[in-house]
Amino acid sequence: MATSQAPTRQAITLKGSTNLVTEFFKYAANTILFQRGVYPSDDFHMVKKYGQTVLVTQDLALENYLDRILKQVNKWLLTGSVTQLVLAIISKDTRLPLERWVFDVNLVEKPADSAEPTPAKPESEIQAEIRYILKQIVSTVTFLPIIDTPTVFNILAYTHDSADVPADEWVDTDPLAIEASKSQQVKLRSFSTDVHRIEALVAYRYEG
């Protein structure tokens, strides 16, 4: 029966979808770190992914750091506990938030009354959507303010209270928000798999 198959297919695609999303976060984070000059551009090398070349860091320490974070994000995604991921770029000296790259994680609403399972979204389409977002992130350098000062980044995760948080690894912190009067926001494209829907937006500090 078609309907009885649907649940099992869903369970599989949930894991696949979370892996897709986590991978996307990894490449998006790398792209942002490169484009915004948080790490020297020589540290990055090109790999083929999503049908185009993307830049990934060669710095082992940074790679490990991102992997640890994303592993936890993956777990949260599986349980649906994380709702938003933010990559905040703050000035190294003054700790002033300069940019916030906000990725909303929503669960795709299944039309509850559909008799037949919805056709799975082809991987190529998902990849195309991811490609668009990455290209768009790259293109944002055209309007984002130039950052001259050395910066560091922080990854924040907005989770539910009920989320299972390994206490020694993740701590509650200040959301590093940019003051409302000084922040400009640009909503970027989104992509969705069968299970998750990721929306992206960038908020940057803009004086005057």
Added chain:
Amino acid sequence: MTSIPKTPSRYRSRSDAKTPLTPSMISAFNGISISPQKRSHPADLSNPFITKSRQASPVKRAAGGGIAISDSFQRQAGGGVIRKGGIETRLDVVSRDYLPPTSQPRPELKRSRSTPATRERTQSTGDNRDRFITTREVDDVAATLEIMSLNPKTASPGHTARLAAATGVPLNRRVLAYHEAPPASSSDSTLSQQRELARPLYGRPGELPSSTSSTTNKSRRIPTQPERVLDAPGMVDDFYLNLVSWSIQNIVAVALAESTYVWRADTGVVSHLGEAPEGTYVSSVDFSNDGAYLGIGLGTGEVELWDVEAGQKLRTMGGHQGQIAVLSWNAHILSSGCGDGSIWHHDVRVPRHKVMELLGHTGEVCGLKWRADGELLASGGNDNVVNIWDGRVGDVTDGARGQAKWTKRNHTAAVKAIAWCPWQSSLLASGGGTNDATIHVWNSGTGARLHSLKTPSQVTSIIWSPHKKEILTTHGYPTNAIMVHAYPSLERIAEIRDAHDSRVLYTAVGPAGDVVCTGAGDENLKFWRIWEGVGAKKKKEGKERSSSTTRSGILSIR
């Protein structure tokens, strides 16, 4: 009655009385512009007495939105009289001074039964701005809230719940960050080293910190600008050729395409020495040890012998089958390295000049240097091989001298740069091309490899400093640099990036041992003062040596 024009003061006082409001709460609540949702049904609710929603009094869940009224009416009502079609409708006018909260906080908790279905969204598409709060973006407000550090935990649960729901930052959300800070960028030493080496790929002469910046010894300053630049029009950009030579009499010979010029460094006079025959070009030049004679190798395979002082060609020695890319003198023997890989020894005194042939290369011979005492000859070729030959010249009887004493295949690219150490005669330095870019130092007695140094670009020549324990190397792709290294530590003392606009291909050191001359395809001949303060007595010694050789060396050439 549908619309009661509101008089702000009246409402404000009323609402104030009901619930104690802090100004921050007011602004927070004001700021809530919840994203528009489809109005599934027209506002049927209404308590007609409430035309505008306001802060919920704890008890009375005011009917949501009070949108019994359409938006335009609301606006009009709020803003005084707005004539239909009048200018105000077309202008983007913030028409109200103060806008009491319009949206309805929706608590999950209390809701009195009597209240009609509350509308979730109110006035979402209308003009919510007023004079004091000119923007009502949700995220901004959320951000503002966070800055105001509204701490939901200390307030009463019901209140905070409403507050949280209202502001869109729900309570049951945590903002988490990984406990470790992200790594600093230069944490990886190999990466930072790589970065330093790779820097020239992205920079151009002006931008680069270039030259003596990061790695120079503070006490050692090498001028990054040449002392003198001579124009060398027609100088070809060919890696394999050796077009510059500097004699012990302080004369520089330069080959430009077919012509050979000599520049006297003492007087600064340039004279045209000679032309290659029609159809061919000069591929190498080398002064004899005493500086009296100049050997010129041609593209056709002939070697010419010229008298420098008289400016005359003395003889032409032919026979080679390929271009003569490199020449090296040893007293009366002129050795030539050919494009076919053979090395011939020419005795310039006798008519049958070819006295020996060394076959040890399968590729073009581009590096050739006699050791100063004439015991050994080192050669490097396009086949990536370095050969060290016994220097005794004569008939090859049992093949002992027909083969190289040492054959080194460590380089992975053409070996043009070959140099013997002046202060320790067993040392030989060799440098490889683009693929290799490594300098190896060998002990010619034992054949051992003593040192190796990887450089960022192809090595085009090596010069040992006559008076200091240093090695100068010139490079091509991609840095076009001149580098000075200490020996034996091979630590970089100085670097002059982009010494030329193209590969630094031809190098010669002056007889005083202080100035190095470099030539490149950018048609410039640059003189760099690398080693200063050369002892005067050394100079005298050199002069003595040269005078003695003229007595005992080549006396007459037929």
